[in-house]
Amino acid sequence: MCYLTVDDDGRLASLDRTGLRVDLVRHQEEHDRHPVGDDDWLESLREGDRLRVDRWTAPFDVVRRYLVTGQVEAGRQRQLAHDAIVTAMTQIRRWGAGADIFGDQPEWAAARAAVSQLMERYARRGV
Helix, strand or coil, rough: CCCCCCCCEEEEEEECCCCEEHHHHHHHHHHHHCCCCCCCHHHEEEEECCCCCCCCEHHHHHHHHHHCCCCCCCCHHHHHHCCCHHHHHHHHHHCCCCCCCCCCCHHHHHHHHHHHHHHHHHCCCCC
């Protein structure tokens, strides 16, 4: 699954060749040669439509989107903003994984540590 949106010309930047623009079908084929992370491992953490990270769960699609794009989008489902994992992803995006945050909560710090490990493991693609 790719989260990119095609440009006005209906094309995306090629993953194979810098400067080349390709249609959506070609872009999907290129993804087979350029995986973003270890999706098989990520699926092993899935529990229905949620993903378990240590002792927390969050919507699978939100976590995967963050791992692939670095963007956390809760959309209209505002309750996602209160999940410890989504909060941790937002904090990591804003201040980095090892940040000292004023007024930090132990639960948030633990969630950031768990999400940081998840991010590192996902990026290694099965190593």
